Amino acid sequence: MRDKFIYRNGVVTEDGKVDLEERGFQFGDGIYEVIEVREGKLLFFAQHFARLKRSCAAIQIEHGLQEETFKAQLKELLTKNSCDDGMVYIQLTRGTYPRDHAFPQPSGAPGVYAYTVQKDFANMWSLPATAVLADDIRWLRCDIKSLNLLGSVLAKQKAAEAGADEAILHREGIVTEGSSTNVFIVKNGYLQTHPASHLILSGVTRSLVLKIAADEGIPVLEKAFTTEELFSADEVFFTATTQRIRPILSIDGTTISTEPGPVTEVLQKGMQTLLQKELQER
Incomplete structure (x- = not known):
């Protein structure tokens, strides 16, 4: 079960609601990453962030994330949830728009979400x-x-x-x-x-x-x-x-x-x- 606080579009919050017209929900129109957390640290974050950027580029999502800023926000999420060991799940989508298969025009802000799960993966x-x-x-x-x-x-x-x-x-x-x-x-x-x-x-x-x-x-x-x-x-x-x-x-x-x-x-x-x-x- 995920922890209490989540990250949603730049804010750490307890509100985990997602709009029904979120394109990740409607079409699976997005990408994700899973990063292991150990001793409160995001392991190999740079490599995961680089792959996140490659995946976004491949499906033409302009994510707008800055690596160090995003890392600091995820660390805030870890702190709020007192998550020392476990994982953080990140999901990035094309955003929320009226349902249509084609990319929304004009495109707006993507949907960026993350949550933590506490578990000892060490063994x-x-x-x-x-x-x-x-x-x-x-x-x-x-x-x-x-x-x-x-x-x-x-x-x-x-x-x-x-x-x-x-x-x-x-x-x-x-x-x-x-x-x-x-x-x-x-x-x-x-x-x-x-x-x-x-x-x-x-x-x-x-x-x-x-x-x-x-x-x-x-x-x-x-x-x-x-x-x-x-x-x-x-x-x-x-x-x-x-x-x-x-x-x-x-x-x-x-x-x-x-x-x-x-x-x-x-x-x-x-x-x-x-x-x-x-x-x-x-």
């Missing part, structure tokens, strides 16, 4: 995960972190009904990503993941993992792989903002490994170091 990545395969039925601009998430919702529901933690998506046998995560495999010491393209959302944590791998001398292939290669991998893990690097031990009931693999563990340790550095600098 999520120590929990081994299971997964199922699911067809990737999403639209062809998955690189935009848009509000249009029905394809991901249906995939996650398939995982939930199977008692699994995540659904790994594929297009005709080519693995793309998870329903809300990026997916990596390790084979013969090589780390492999789908290249950043319109078919996946390149996560902030995905980018951090690639940096850690480079620092650790782990060879990386940003190259698509098949479901057959997925099942024959030595290690499989997924990445996400609130789960960081989480090993997948089985897929569709087939065991991939019985414990986190050595490459996964090296990357997890590297992530812990990176997080500590982020906390110290903020």
Whole structure:
């Protein structure tokens, strides 16, 4: 459940009402970001804000946000909600107008909203995960972190009904990503993941993992792989903002490994170091 105060169009308030003609509500016409909060600090805010700007540009929303000002407003939200550990959810839409599919003319102010949820995500990545395969039925601009998430919702529901933690998506046998995560495999010491393209959302944590791998001398292939290669991998893990690097031990009931693999563990340790550095600098 979200905390009491929300951020709405520049103001921290208790009023969470949204107009029925809000285009995010009517059309899913907007984008979102999720940022982990730890010790009252917004982790990797600059990277999340940069992706927010890219997503807005891709769907032609002029957001008007200034990075440092917006960060200060979100910190005010954290303080008002006494949120030290958890997440902040940000949603930015084209705004509120009489219902019409085309962009409103003239365009006005966008709708910018945020709320916090208190939860300790620190140990999520120590929990081994299971997964199922699911067809990737999403639209062809998955690189935009848009509000249009029905394809991901249906995939996650398939995982939930199977008692699994995540659904790994594929297009005709080519693995793309998870329903809300990026997916990596390790084979013969090589780390492999789908290249950043319109078919996946390149996560902030995905980018951090690639940096850690480079620092650790782990060879990386940003190259698509098949479901057959997925099942024959030595290690499989997924990445996400609130789960960081989480090993997948089985897929569709087939065991991939019985414990986190050595490459996964090296990357997890590297992530812990990176997080500590982020906390110290903020």
